[in-house]
Amino acid sequence: MDKREKNAPMEPQTGRKHRYKAAAAPMRGGRGPGAGRFGEKPKLKDSKGTILRMLGYLKHVKVALIIATIALLLSTVASLISPKISGDIVDVLARGVSAIREYGEIPAELRGQLGAELVRGILWMLGLYLASVCFSLTQSMLLVRVSQNTVRAMRRELFDKIQTLPLSYFDKHPRGEMMSRLTNDIDNVSNMLGNSLMSIMSSIITLIVSLSMMLYLSPLLTLVAFLVIPFSMSVVRLITSRTGKLFRAQQAALGEVNGIVEETVTGSRVVKVFSRERLVIADFREANEEYCEAGTKATIFSSCIGPIMNVFNNLSFALMAGIGGYLVVTGRVASVGMIQSFLQYSRQFQRPLNDMAGQVTNIQSALAGAERVFEILDADPEPADAPGADPLESPMGHVEFDHVTFGYTPERAILKDVTFEAKPGQTIALVGPTGAGKTTIVSVLERFYDLQEGHIRIDGKDITDIQRQKLRDSLGMVLQDVYLFAGTIRENLLYGNLDATEEQMIEAAKMANCHSFITRLPQGYDTELAEDGGNLSQGQRQLLSIARAILSDPKVLILDEATSSVDTRTEVHIQSAMLRLMKGRTSFVIAHRLSTIRNADLILVIDGGEIIERGSHEELIEQNGFYANMLRSQYRASIKASA
Ligand SMILES: Nc1ncnc2c1ncn2[C@@H]1O[C@H](COP(=O)(O)OP(=O)(O)OP(=O)(O)O)[C@@H](O)[C@H]1O
Ligand SMILES: [Mg+2]
Structure with a gap:
């Protein structure tokens, strides 16, 4: 017997409260929190619990995940050692230059020594870059596996669960919404597991390593580097709070656009019969216009972040270079190479800060998605048969x-x-x-x-x-x-x-x-x-x-x-x-x-x-x-x- 046919008479009779709201559900690729629901802010009830439960899905892929993490660690560290070596190379060159100043040429003995050091440094750099590339390739390939497998498991679990739900559940949850949980929400979760998780780990490692290198090289300059951070952070926060709102507006508009498309495609016959094409087109134009407007604003605002951050970064770079140069010239620091390495580390130090700011929205939407998925997984299924339930062999039909x-x-x-x-x-x-x-x-x-x-x-x-x-x-x-x-x-x-x-x-x-x-x-x-x-x-x-x-x-x-x-x-x-x-x-x-x-x-x-x-x-x-x-x-x- 056709189970879905049986379901038909129980089609939700609740109807839509708003013409387009319910249809706004199956949005794909929604950015920002609460993706998939019309203008709804994420109501994260228990973020910690949700995160732990999400991470629970990674249990099955523990080994791959551990290898990926080690590869990530190695690749990050490998790429982080190179500034130190490039600083050393600069020092070798500087020694050569000062020898020329002093003696008019580099003495043969020193020449051999410097040459050997130079070659060793370059080989090291080469090796480290290669290693870093290999490790990071390994890591990303493993990670794609991990996230795809996890999401497959989650999707399978969700689909299986849907089959066990009582019809009364479907009376209360519109089809579009269920669809969006199986697609959009799970996509958000996958996105987070695939990208955000490792990006954050990599950011943290980069942050720790470059910070310790900076402190090791020059505590004074580190202090200078930190001077600028509060300013840049507050500017970023100002912008992201604006863009958050704009992205939500964009999503709402997208929901409306999707809703109109869905409704008019499924109801195309009715639209034609009642000659509503013109009205539908006008509706669509308006929604599309809104979407375009909101999208443009959101994107313009968010694309300001990069350049503004750059201004601050360059400012602090100039500041550090100036102070560093002063230290070298006044003889308080012996080595130009050290300053050079320090400046590179300070550059690397900025990047994860920017990255993590960018991940916040991703994580919020993944959490909102995961919560919606878990909500279904936690719904009461049709109660199981009582123990000893009758198998109804050869029924009579009374x-x-x-x-x-x-x-x-x-x-x-x-x-x-x-x-x-x-x-x-x-x-x-x-x-x-x-x-x-x-x-x-x-x-x-x-x-x-x-x-x-x-x-x-x-x-x-x-x-x-x-x-x-x-x-x-x-x-x-x-x-x-x-x-x-x-x-x-x-x-x-x-x-x-x-x-x-x-x-x-x-x-x-x-x-x-x-x-x-x-x-x-x-x-x-x-x-x-x-x-x-x-x-x-x-x-x-x-x-x-x-x-x-x-x-x-x-x-x-x-x-x-x-x-x-x-x-x-x-x-x-x-x-x-x-x-x-x-x-x-x-x-x-x-x-x-x-x-x-x-x-x-x-x-x-x-x-x-x-x-x-x-x-x-x-x-x-x-x-x-x-x-x-x-x-x-x-x-x-x-x-x-x-x-
Ligand atoms: N899934 C549901 N949830 C809540 N109320 C429902 C649901 N299905 C039906 N009803 C309500 O139950 C009542 C009886 O509906 P039912 O579908 O049994 O009528 P019917 O006799 O089959 O009508 P028809 O001849 O139009 O098919 C109606 O008032 C309807 O609003
Ligand atoms: Mg009926």
Whole structure:
């Protein structure tokens, strides 16, 4: 049985509060915190817990991670030693220069010595650069692995979890939002694990090593270097607080743009039917304009950071070079090379500070994403079967509702004290006005929701004591809006019963009157259906879904008759296929066709969640109540239509 088709009647009925807000969810590549939700600031409830839990995912890749960290350490250190060596090389040169000043030329003995030192220094530098490149390559390759594997594990866990969630969860969470958690949020997490984590580690190592080298080389100059930092930091903070707001605005605008696109693409037919193209275009223009505006501002502001930081960096560089030079000239420091190394380290010291400032937004959005992912992972799944739950071997199809009271929310009962019995093989017709609770009756029978009061029994066993999967295996559903997956006709037919043979499949297709039209298709059973079976007619889709139900061979059948009319010939086909399908099964038919209703063993008239009349067609006509009235008005309507 097609699980997704079963879900259809429980589509969230909450509706959108704002035309575009809900659709703003599936944004991709969102920057900044709370990516994926319309203008919502990240509500980081427990950042520490979230971080720890995120890091928990790295447990499985511990070895790779340790190697990557060591490689990172080595590559960073290797690249950090070179300024010291280049300083030494400068010193060698300086010694040569001063020798020339003193003696007019470099004495042979010193020449050999300096030459050897020079070559050694250059070789060292070369070796270190090479090592640094190798290590950093190793590190990044390992890291890509680590982050991809981690995210795969997370995505898999999330997807598996979604399969266990009760339908009530989907009532409360719109599809777009679930989508965005599986894609956008996980992308953010992956981004953080892949880039931010190592970037931060590398920054910290660089910071520590260069700071210690600076202190070792000259505490005085280090002090000078630190003088500038408060100024540059406060300027950066000023800018990032502005850009944060702007990025959020940009995201909100992007959400709106996405929302309009999504809505008009899925609803393209409706847009055309009501000739709303011009309005939609105007809406889109406006949102697009806003997006462009916000994006431009945000990017301009954030691109100011670099140049401004540069001004400060150069300022401090000039300051240090000046003071360093003064120290050398006044003889307080012996070596130009030392100053040269120091200046290089101070440059390296600045970089991680800038980098870390840049990572803050990434980390915030990753945390927000992770939190949203964990929220699903922590949601209560459908409760597990009770130990010793009945496997419902060879069910008979006896169904009993015993004083059933149910509401989707505890406050509002939808079904009120519903009691009836269906004997094996009987056909029960459910009729009643829209919103009466007909679909709800079949939803509780499938145990999509649990009852507030009363019992439902199959073959005398309470459905809460039956293994959930076995229960659903014994129930089959054919819905008004047939759900077909993108795939071949064969795959769609076999969805309910993967073990069926080719003969069985063709047999079922023949019983459902669809074999002939399938064989007339160019690729027959291998014809690819578009998503949702868009390239088949309404009637053909219904016949396919009947064949699918026949193939899955349930003991209890639930049919939601399509209200849309098809041509008389197809109608006859569908009728006869349904009759064949219902034969030998207990069937609940949410009926619209008079012929189906008339043939039912029992008609239940539902209104306001209560059974207000019950009996056979003749009995109900005799009673001359709601049912008789309903038939009369239907009859009048059909007379009017044909007149
Ligand atoms: N998932 C849900 N969450 C909350 N309320 C719901 C949900 N599904 C249905 N309802 C409410 O339950 C009531 C009965 O709905 P139900 O779908 O059972 O009606 P129905 O008889 O099948 O109507 P129709 O003939 O139009 O299909 C309605 O008032 C509806 O608003
Ligand atoms: Mg319904």
